[in-house]
Amino acid sequence: MTSHAQRNLLHAYIDDELDLVRSMELEDHLAECADCAQQVESFRALRTAFATSQLRYTAGEQFRSRVMQAIEKAERPPVRERERRSLPWWNWVAAAACLLIAVGGLLLYSNNRRDETLAHELVADHVRSLMATHLTDVLTSDQHTVKPWFTGKLDFSPRVRDLSSDGFELVGGRLDYVDGHSAAAIVYSRRKHVINLFTWPAKSGDESPQATAQQGFNLIEWTQDGMYYCAVSDLNQQELREFVELVRR
Amino acid sequence: MEAGANSREKMARFDRLVLPHLDSAYNLARWMTRNPTDAEDIAQEALLRAFRFFEGFRGDDARVWLLAIVRNTYLTWIRRQSSQQNSTEFDEHLHTDLELSLTPEADVLRRATVEQVRSAIEALPPEYREVILMRELEQMSYKEIAAATESALGTVMSRLSRARSILRQLIANERRTEVKQP
Numbered sequence: 001m002t003s004h005a006q007r008n009l010l011h012a013y014i015d016d017e018l019d020l021v022r023s024m025e026l027e028d029h030l031a032e033c034a035d036c037a038q039q040v041e042s043f044r045a046l047r048t049a050f051a052t053s054q055l056r057y058t059a060g061e062q063f064r065s066r067v068m069q070a071i072e073k074a075e076r077p078p079v080r081e082r083e084r085r086s087l088p089w090w091n092w093v094a095a096a097a098c099l100l101i102a103v104g105g106l107l108l109y110s111n112n113r114r115d116e117t118l119a120h121e122l123v124a125d126h127v128r129s130l131m132a133t134h135l136t137d138v139l140t141s142d143q144h145t146v147k148p149w150f151t152g153k154l155d156f157s158p159r160v161r162d163l164s165s166d167g168f169e170l171v172g173g174r175l176d177y178v179d180g181h182s183a184a185a186i187v188y189s190r191r192k193h194v195i196n197l198f199t200w201p202a203k204s205g206d207e208s209p210q211a212t213a214q215q216g217f218n219l220i221e222w223t224q225d226g227m228y229y230c231a232v233s234d235l236n237q238q239e240l241r242e243f244v245e246l247v248r249r
Numbered sequence: 250m251e252a253g254a255n256s257r258e259k260m261a262r263f264d265r266l267v268l269p270h271l272d273s274a275y276n277l278a279r280w281m282t283r284n285p286t287d288a289e290d291i292a293q294e295a296l297l298r299a300f301r302f303f304e305g306f307r308g309d310d311a312r313v314w315l316l317a318i319v320r321n322t323y324l325t326w327i328r329r330q331s332s333q334q335n336s337t338e339f340d341e342h343l344h345t346d347l348e349l350s351l352t353p354e355a356d357v358l359r360r361a362t363v364e365q366v367r368s369a370i371e372a373l374p375p376e377y378r379e380v381i382l383m384r385e386l387e388q389m390s391y392k393e394i395a396a397a398t399e400s401a402l403g404t405v406m407s408r409l410s411r412a413r414s415i416l417r418q419l420i421a422n423e424r425r426t427e428v429k430q431p
Contacts (some may be wrong), residue, residue: 008406011413015384017391038352045355046417050385053363055370059275059292067271067293071263071300084385135328178299 005029005036014043019186118179119214123178126196126217126232129185136172136187146173150184157182158199158227161245168195188243195243202228209244211237220244227244263303266311271296273312273387274319279321283371291326296321302373313389316397320379327375350365361420369419377412380405 005026012018013026030037059067138149143162145164150158151235153175162170171194181200188195203221207220218237221230222244229247233240272296279288295318299306308314370378377431379398383389395405 008403011410012391015391015409037350041355042352042417043413045358046413046420049358049361049366049420053361053366055363055367056272056383056386057276057279058272058286059289063275063289063292064271066289067296070293070297071260074297074300075260102350137332139332194420249361 004033007039010036010039010043014047015038087218115212116214119212119219121178122196122198122219122230122232123145123214123243125178125185125198126194129174129187129196130194135174137174139172141170141172143170146170146186150175154182154184156184156201156227158186160186161247163188163243166242166246168243168246190233190235190239190243193233193235195231195235195240197247198230198232199227209241209248211241213237222248224248258302260273260360263300266306267296267299267303267315270312270315276386277316277379277382278323280370280378280386281320281375282326287326291322292319295322298322310393310396311313311414312387313397316383316387317399327368351418351421353417357421358417365420365423366416369423372419373412373415376413377408380408381412381416384409 005113009018009022011022018026029065030040047089050141063112138146140146141162141164143160147157150160150173158173160170160173164170167192168188171189174185174187176183176185176198178200183198183200186197186199188197204223206225207221207223209220211218215220217234218240219230219232220237220240221228223229229244231240231247233242233243235243250258271292273290275292278291278295279285282291299315299318301319302318307315359424370381373381380394383394385398391405392407394409395402398405400408
């Protein structure tokens with residue numbers, strides 16, 4: 001034997017990844033080469049140390065049920081389909097009559113529920129973003145940095161405005177996944193209050209701002225120029241409205 | 250309701266194929282992040298992603314598929330982490346001064362304590378740590394590891410070889426210093 005076995009082959013041998021022929025060739029080599037044989041023994045001993053150390057971590061019961069809950073929540077039917085199809089006017093009349101009389105109430109209820117689910121999701125996203133490391137993917141107060149950052153990561157280009165002269169400081173941007181599609185979250189702050197401005201292409205026409213509250217957070221959503229927006233914050237509603245007006249300008 | 254039936258079916262399939270590997274997902278996340286809180290965040294995020302993209306799962310090995318998602322979730326997380334804190338996850342210099350050509354005695358390695366093995370693994374660079382975990386703790390084949398880490402077989406082989414050499418040296422060095430200072 002002139003040379004030692006290739007190091008990678010020794011490991012493949014130890015791991016039973018070699019075919020029969022290669023294995024036998026290597027065993028022949030090991031019989032003659034004390035150095036390689038010692039390597040194999042040493043690496044096998046290392047594996048023994050692993051095997052006897054019980055290194056595997058297992059997930060706790062609490063964690064397991066938390067995951068199950070999160071999955072079940074995600075399983076709920078996709079939210080928000082407020083597209084309006086254009087139909088002949090008599091269809092509208094007929095439909096409107098039917099809806100009003102028969103299922104109007106029910107639809108209103110389910111529509112509300114859908115909006116509530118979305119609001120829920122946005123608040124959850126907002127809260128998650130406040131957990132130390134998740135607030136921004138791109139951290140900057142410069143609108144000309146935030147906007148290009150989104151380009152290429154999204155199939156739309158969100159409008160990013162610098163509102164620092166109005167007391168709303170631009171903190172940065174983040175990619176999010178909301179309501180079954182990617183969303184841009186533009187992050188602002190006002191006296192330590194974080195505002196997440198979520199946006200993605202809208203499926204419906206312009207809608208004026210509507211304020212709601214969810215779990216102690218204020219939300220204002222609207223649709224403008226083909227984009228859906230929702231501002232979420234623990235800021236009071238008055239100031240959040242101011243913010244929205246500035247964004248809409 | 251068709252949609253309801255479909256979603257129940259999806260849930261049941263996910264239950265049967267993916268959820269049995271929740272421990273594997275957590276274990277990988279736990280070793281990669283080296284702390285339980287981040288591990289839970291990453292494992293949960295990965296399982297949610299897995300559920301979201303479950304329709305796209307065509308393979309036959311759900312564990313490999315899930316671990317690939319955990320790994321990608323971890324990589325995204327670490328990238329975010331380092332861009333914000335400017336911290337480097339791993340210091341390559343730490344290991345360059347190790348004399349890797351030396352072959353530690355098998356006995357020394359066999360007598361290593363759990364703590365020594367554990368801290369040696371934690372000190373490994375992430376790309377070596379993951380292959381070691383998949384091989385030694387998940388008992389995955391080279392082919393499975395290559396699939397889960399989206400790398401070539403040759404890369405898996407050389408990383409595993411390098412990982413074991415570093416581990417061996419770390420453990421042996423520690424044993425030696427232990428003997429020196431009784």
